[in-house]
Amino acid sequence: xxxxxxxxxxxxxxxxxxxxxxxxxxxxxxxxxxxxxxxxxxxxxxxxxxxxxxxxxxxxxxxxxxxxxxxxxxxxxxxxxxxxxxxxxxxxxxxxxxxxxxxxxxxxxxxxxxxxxxxxxxxxxxxxxxxxxxxxxxxxxxxxxxxxxxxxxxxxxxxxxxxxxxxxxxxxxxxxxxxxxxxxxxxxxxxxxxxxxxxxxxx
Amino acid sequence: xxxxxxxxxxxxxxxxxxxxxxxxxxxxxxxxxxxxxxxxxxxxxxxxxxxxxxxxxxxxxxxxxxxxxxxxxxxxxxxxxxxxxxxxxxxxxxxxxxxxxxxxxxxxxxxxxxxxxxxxxxxxxxxxxxxxxxxxxxxxxxxxxxxxxxxxxxxxxxxxxxxxxxxxxxxxxxxxxxxxxxxxxxxxxxxxxxxxxxxxxxxxxxxxxxxxxxxxxxxxxxxxxxxxxxxxxxxxxxxxxxxxxxxxxxxxxxxxxxxxxxxxxxxxxxxxxxxxxxxxxxxxxxxxxxxxxx
Numbered sequence: 001x002x003x004x005x006x007x008x009x010x011x012x013x014x015x016x017x018x019x020x021x022x023x024x025x026x027x028x029x030x031x032x033x034x035x036x037x038x039x040x041x042x043x044x045x046x047x048x049x050x051x052x053x054x055x056x057x058x059x060x061x062x063x064x065x066x067x068x069x070x071x072x073x074x075x076x077x078x079x080x081x082x083x084x085x086x087x088x089x090x091x092x093x094x095x096x097x098x099x100x101x102x103x104x105x106x107x108x109x110x111x112x113x114x115x116x117x118x119x120x121x122x123x124x125x126x127x128x129x130x131x132x133x134x135x136x137x138x139x140x141x142x143x144x145x146x147x148x149x150x151x152x153x154x155x156x157x158x159x160x161x162x163x164x165x166x167x168x169x170x171x172x173x174x175x176x177x178x179x180x181x182x183x184x185x186x187x188x189x190x191x192x193x194x195x196x197x198x199x200x201x202x203x
Numbered sequence: 204x205x206x207x208x209x210x211x212x213x214x215x216x217x218x219x220x221x222x223x224x225x226x227x228x229x230x231x232x233x234x235x236x237x238x239x240x241x242x243x244x245x246x247x248x249x250x251x252x253x254x255x256x257x258x259x260x261x262x263x264x265x266x267x268x269x270x271x272x273x274x275x276x277x278x279x280x281x282x283x284x285x286x287x288x289x290x291x292x293x294x295x296x297x298x299x300x301x302x303x304x305x306x307x308x309x310x311x312x313x314x315x316x317x318x319x320x321x322x323x324x325x326x327x328x329x330x331x332x333x334x335x336x337x338x339x340x341x342x343x344x345x346x347x348x349x350x351x352x353x354x355x356x357x358x359x360x361x362x363x364x365x366x367x368x369x370x371x372x373x374x375x376x377x378x379x380x381x382x383x384x385x386x387x388x389x390x391x392x393x394x395x396x397x398x399x400x401x402x403x404x405x406x407x408x409x410x411x412x413x414x415x416x417x418x419x420x421x422x423x424x425x426x427x428x429x430x431x432x433x434x435x436x437x438x439x440x441x442x443x444x445x446x447x448x449x450x451x452x453x454x455x456x457x458x459x460x461x462x463x464x465x466x467x468x469x470x471x472x473x474x475x476x477x478x479x480x481x482x483x484x485x486x487x488x489x490x491x492x493x494x495x496x497x
Contacts, residue, residue, distance in 0.1 A: 123207070185279055
């Protein structure tokens with residue numbers, strides 16, 4: 001089988017090294033790039049990111065990557081903030097227009113007695129439907145989350161997690177996937193998701 | 204099921220090695236950083252904290268080489284503490300692959316640092332370590348420069364006021380190190396942690412005093428902390444992470460155990476060697492790809 005070439009979008013966030021090393025560990029053929037031709041020619045595209053939505057979108061605009069990411073037709077995976085940026089809009093930073101590739105809005109996780117924000121740590125996953133990306137993540141699998149804003153359950157939600165409400169943990173719309181947790185820091189479960197993104201999902 | 208309580212191992216790092224002993228003197232070599240990180244990770248620890256004990260007292264920055272090696276090796280989150288006193292220090296550490304940075308003495312000297320870090324990297328990256336001791340008047344107050352017993356200073360600020368302040372500034376997590384119980388292994392300072400919990404809306408990590416599984420059970424149950432950190436009791440082998448997790452699970456505390464077996468069995472990762480172009484400034488030499496931990 002021809003190996004998938006993965007473009008890891010150099011979106012300027014601080015978790016890029018971690019995502020890249022996670023791809024190294026599973027033996028993926030990954031290239032860190034912000035070159036539009038590279039991104040559009042890859043078999044798979046991963047958009048990493050941490051931090052605030054406003055700064056994340058600003059970095060993508062400054063790098064000229066907004067239209068490039070909208071033009072990506074091959075499987076695209078947004079990780080953490082990268083997943084949130086796939087949506088129409090985020091309420092963070094007073095309201096930020098995002099990439100608009102998946103319908104919906106990112107909202108703050110409300111604080112509640114006994115529920116801490118940021119949502120930080122290992123939480124369980126529950127499937128709403130089957131998907132090739134999440135075939136290795138049976139209900140009850142734990143993944144590592146760190147975020148203060150989140151995506152409610154939408155028609156595109158594949159996996160959920162609970163923290164002061166039910167939130168999207170993995171989403172999919174067509175060829176666009178997103179993982180709210182950090183697969184690069186989610187031990188075997190994370191490696192399995194990345195491996196399946198590289199090998200299993202089909203355009 | 205919901206969010207798991209975290210078990211965190213703290214590794215003191217000096218000159219590229221993991222050491223133990225008092226924070227500043229009589230260091231005993233415990234082994235290589237990446238080897239110990241990989242071992243704890245394989246044993247099921249939820250998170251690691253690396254404390255660069257020489258960076259801060261010597262006024263130099265954290266060595267980035269080992270951070271990069273740890274980031275390549277392990278697949279669980281880790282935090283770096285010690286020697287971070289500016290946005291640029293933090294950026295270098297995060298770009299090398301750390302998930303969080305922890306600031307302590309520099310934040311007591313210049314509290315605005317916490318806000319600067321939060322604005323630049325997001326609150327989720329910013330941990331504030333608080334060294335706290337009860338004074339004769341019964342108040343808990345913070346200490347600075349605790350890495351060096353001769354230099355340690357008591358401050359006027361009460362611990363509760365400081366924990367409230369750092370949250371307003373943008374701390375995403377607080378590690379409360381109860382100095383009165385640190386190193387003596389008689390249990391966490393549950394009374395103090397309960398008080399801090401009342402004013403702490405972000406994740407709170409207990410530190411100082413762990414000597415047995417029961418101590419972890421007590422602190423999770425009675426102080427409602429999100430994580431509990433320990434060093435000596437893990438390093439000595441007295442308490443194995445797996446045994447601890449089992450005990451916690453039996454006590455009804457939500458913890459991360461081994462993942463359920465995936466439907467269709469675990470996937471074998473591809474074995475062909477990766478070809479990763481090394482174009483970024485953070486790239487180093489390729490390491491042990493064949494030893495995939497996937």
